[in-house]
Amino acid sequence: MKNPSPRVAPLGKTIVAVIGLSLLLGGCNKAPEAPGDPAKIAAGAEPEMLASTDPLMLQARELFKPIPINAPVLAGNPATPGKVALGAMLFFDPRLSATHSISCASCHSIGLGGADNSPTSVGFHGKRGGRNSPTVFNAAYNFVQFWDGRAQDLEQQAGGPMVNPVEMASLTGHVAEQLSALPQYRTAFAKVFPNEANPVLIGNAQKVIAVFEATLTTPNAPFDRYLRGDATAINNNQKAGLKLFIDKGCASCHAGVNIGGAMYAKFGAVAAPATQYRPTGDVGRAAVTGDPADTYVFKVPTLRNIALTAPYFHTGSEQDLLKVINVMASAQLGQTLTPLETTRIAAFLDTLTGDHPDVAQPRLPVSDARSPLPED
């Protein structure tokens, strides 16, 4: 995606990862890594919002916010270049799984919109889980994680898949054991958590993975440039789609910086969708809270980069975005859209595709004679 807005981040995301990585993997003769300055990762000036008198732009600014250029700061888990680099390594390391074959990136591919373009993902021994893999891009801006919100934040979320029996299926001790066996990981954890006697812990792995994920944002979408005041960043058809998205009521649920990700709603708020989209076996949030009123309640998903992340819904049961828009109109709003309205809304959704994060496949420490072997 080409666009003219400059990236103002003082350290480009790749650069952060690459510098941190070379510090972590570098020989002992290198200077020890300076404690990273979080300010360098997340406090560069953001582009200004230009003054506007355009009523549609002003209305859009009330409902939505642009994705900041800089990575968000996670509460209680400040970013450092070393954390970002180590988190990237763990995100790509298949040895966090029991069979040493599945990494976070298997189901959240950086090149596939942060997801996997499959209805449900293949995990341990080819088993498939019950839900579609959501994108990790901009996940830091979701108010809770998972379709049913069962994790409070990225740090808590990252603990789930490593030990989930149909995902990476590691036994609880395996991750720390695996990482401790590799001297470069031991050194990297010690540098990133200098005050801890025994820093190679799954909890610390979760922390650095979360910090890395927070850098996976996609700023500068045409819609963001429009929100900031560039009236030409989206075309008239897309503006008509934006107006419909607001006027029909989509924005009553899909709003804020992530155009979603900020509240729960029942899938079928007005009318039940077809069972292929909402099978009875998955009651969503009710399984977490035990409250029957939460039956079929899910986190309203982000629509950022939605054009890249088919198939859709928590079931991954619809490949066609136009059909998804029609299901939403009927199930969530009790309305029927004309074909022109549907394509206009889709044209608006296309403006939500931002710049991909520049992430280089990190070099990982290789296993040696003392490393634990994979399970069969």
Ligand code: HEC
């Ligand atoms: C086998 C595939 C698979 C693997 C491996 C995997 N995930 Fe996921 N991920 C999923 C699925 C499926 C969901 C949704 C599950 C749900 O909501 O119940 C999910 C949800 C998430 C979410 C929540 C996003 C949101 O919008 O709610 C994040 C963040 C995430 N994964 C990050 C990770 C990280 C970090 C790792 C590695 C430690 C990882 N995943 C490994 C498939 C996978």
Ligand code: HEC
């Ligand atoms: C009452 C709240 C609500 C309204 C109104 C609403 N949605 Fe949704 N939307 C949701 C929820 C909840 C889901 C997740 C459904 C599921 O469980 O798969 C969703 C899912 C989606 C998805 C699929 C996302 C993905 O990653 O799979 C798209 C696209 C979408 N909505 C677009 C729209 C459009 C366009 C409108 C207006 C016509 C709209 N929504 C109106 C709550 C809402």
